[in-house]
Amino acid sequence: MTSNECYSYHTLKNQYKYICSYPDNITLENHNVIKLVSNNPNDIILLYFGGFVNEIKHTLMMKYVSVWDEGEIELRNTKDYNKWMDFTNDSNEPICIGRESDEYRGVRVVIGGSNNHLLFIVYCPNVIDVFDLNKLQHIKRDILPIGHVWVLFHCFVSKMENRTEQMGQKKTEMLLFRCETGLSIEYDEDNNTFQFYTVRVCTTLGRLKYYSYIRVKDVILFFGGHNFTFGAANTVHKYSIRENKWMKFEHTLPIPLYGCAGLISDDDTYVHILGGKNNDNFILSTHMKTEFKAWMGKETEKEKQWIMEEDEKRELEEINSELKEMKQEISAKKLKRQIEIEHIIEHWLRLLSIKKGWIDDFTVIIRYFKPLKIFQGHSDFVDSVQFSPDCSKIVSSSKDKTIRIWNIKSGKEIRILEGHFDDVNNVKFSTKENSKDIQIMLQVLNFSPCGRNIVSGSWDGTIRFWDVNSGQEIKILEGHSSVINDVHFSPDGQTVVSSSKDQTVVIWDVKSGKKIIELENHSHNVTRAQFSSDALSVVSCSRDKTILIWNVKSGTVEQQLDGHNSAVNDVKFSPDGQTIVSCSESKTIRLWDVKFGMEIQKLQWHSNYVTGVDFSSDGNAIASCSIDKTIRLWDRL
The missing domain is CATH 2.130.10.10 (YVTN repeat-like/Quinoprotein amine dehydrogenase)
Structure with a gap:
């Protein structure tokens, strides 16, 4: 497989089939391919864009018909299908998504808007753009409130379960996860404004980067990842959007893996995990297949223990946050009265919930x-x-x-x-x-x-x-x-x-x-x-x-x-x-x-x-x- 060729992979046959070649002036690295929403449900329209900072950006489009369907041979041979062409306006002028100065390495995209006509593009170091597919121009740019964290190869998904559910909605809601940072993002289409809210990331996923993820129904599944101390991971995590609840599964991937891609079958039955790297940084020809329902059962005893410990960690984080807000000025002289100290202690006791069993006496708490x-x-x-x-x-x-x-x-x-x-x-x-x-x-x-x-x-x-x-x-x-x-x-x-x-x-x-x-x-x-x-x-x-x-x-x-x-x-x-x-x-x-x-x-x-x-x-x-x-x-x- 050469570096500038485009292939289709058949998950059942475990085979690749050639589609076309990319233009010679395209460098295939750190790009993004997304499927656009078409008025014709039988059409598959793909959009390509991406690239490193300070590089010329290219935006291409393809009308795709299946290379596996023998009945579509004549249609595939026409000039309009299965070829990467410039993304153009009505005057046939090329349209480019992204400026030369934009760092699109590890970029992620969500399709939203009342007519699924908006591209929400999140890229390094901390930028979110809105590109209007009707107007063919950027209409909004904002900075994510994430401190010194750089967003690249992150998780970025819509809160809606499918694109049909988004139709007619003037508010687009999204989720972003990168290391220990989590954001709930709301975009108001009428006012062209963003609102950002913090979402807690579980501690075990917060240590990882470069994981694969898929959004299915109400949940996001995270596979593998990488930590610079531990190397590649074989863990599987789940986040429930409605319940705002995390889970680390007892069952794991067969091998440690990072940088892989996750896909869900059209009927939401199977999850496919493709490619990726191992602990030795070798690129693997991986194809793992697992049933989605296998990750939706009851928690095991080990998983219940993980949930309990994660709750305790969250409560410690809340106490630590309260201490920071108090600016560490906690002393009897500052509080003046013993009763005030007792109120703080009672508050901590309530937060730490002694019934969880990990606190035996007050000296352990404080x-x-x-x-x-x-x-x-x-x-x-x-x-x-x-x-x-x-x-x-x-x-x-x-x-x-x-x-x-x-x-x-x-x-x-x-x-x-x-x-x-x-x-x-x-x-x-x-x-x-x-x-x-x-x-x-x-x-x-x-x-x-x-x-x-x-x-x-x-x-x-x-x-x-x-x-x-x-x-x-x-x-x-x-x-x-x-x-x-x-x-x-x-x-x-x-x-x-x-x-x-x-x-x-x-x-x-x-x-x-x-x-x-x-x-x-x-x-x-x-x-x-x-x-x-x-x-x-x-x-x-x-x-x-x-x-x-x-x-x-x-x-x-x-x-x-x-x-x-x-x-x-x-x-x-x-x-x-x-x-x-x-x-x-x-x-x-x-x-x-x-x-x-x-x-x-x-x-x-x-x-x-x-x-x-x-x-x-x-x-x-x-x-x-x-x-x-x-x-x-x-x-x-």
Whole structure:
């Protein structure tokens, strides 16, 4: 099949048949072919347009008769059928849909209007146009209210079940989905105006791009997709337009697939999925066939569980939205009266609906923090901060070449350690429970859970184990190709996890000194990595702006946390493993729900990059440090 030829594919015979060739001056990439509505129900009129930005746009039309019907041979051989010709007006002048400056890569089109005479064209980065097929001109252009999201290869459908239903209607209603963005779009034909309304996208589909979709009856089915962390997906999702309800099916595609095309048979019986790419980015000659009714049955137990968890995620999103509206000014002094706080708590309890069973007590509900204290004393950037095991002190290190120990209750500095001739990048308290002294070690290091050993990472890419009592080096681990940024023992002390500038996270066996598994998915310097309290997961953060939660046993990514718009400098699990705290060069601290992989709070009080964060051992406080020379203490609300 050559690149500029047009074929018909027979879904029952699984065969292609040649129709015609495109004109030689047409580049067949990122174009769109749609079927127009004709006054003659026997006519099939196809419209072609599309193309990259800053390229000459072409608009072609074809009157099509079936190449599979032997009775139509004579009609097909006439000059007016089965040939791509210029789209022209009554004066035979070529009409072009789209300007040279328009980016029609991944463009999507809906046919609407009171006489099915309007083309609604949505294209990159955030534009919606209206083209009148009667007037043969653009009559409206508007900007979609979608922030920084670019619309390309998106889902764009009419809310009407068929084009006949649209006839005579002066209002055209449409739906658009792209990643985490959903819009309900209304166009008023009489006033030539748009109205836009937000539609929530389920979290599992929100991570995907380049999926196939079909609109059948009341539902939209989504097949496959792609995520830059997980690769191609084999998932199938459903959205009910009338119920505004999402579903992720337990059953999946036979193979992971993205960039495919979805079609529905004329009688709405079968769904056909054609083409697409796999995880290796290879183009596939795919043809999958499935009955539409197979996706319309009762939910399985697993699907019911997914619906329940998705409802919980939605409620967390609503609470997070309310917190943002309050601008995080939630403190007793601001609220003034205890009764007002109680009203907020009652409101959250109602939203979170305890009967769902995932909340056991009030301490689980309130995982939100408010600013409590500021510690000032360092004269330069503060690089790291950590709570003492008994939560009574904070230790910090700084580019002012000092280590400072602070009393949390009084907020006062109780000791300054000076004498270094260069920056102090990292500092840790000993975790040895019976230690009466404050033990300080420098550079990238961590104590073993028993307190007898130390693991350190260095600029030469090596990891070393040390005996605390003798100060002797016990073992050297080699395997990273660049600077070790962070290294931590697992809770049982049997393994360590390291992160490096070489973009990898490695889990090592302490006894043998050998790699257990190397975790690769970050695209930039991995700044921190840490085990969860049960040692089943590792969380890592990177200058690629992402946070990844890994399954230690399989080495796969379980969650990708997106939200920071700058390099992520530090990340920590809460002691109960349910929450993650992170900080970044966007001056923000963010809290994440581990189970759902979603942001639950953003703290913005530092005036410069936030360089480090830590949870207290009871999980009731967070400490943060920054280039703004301060340390901040955050208390659970």
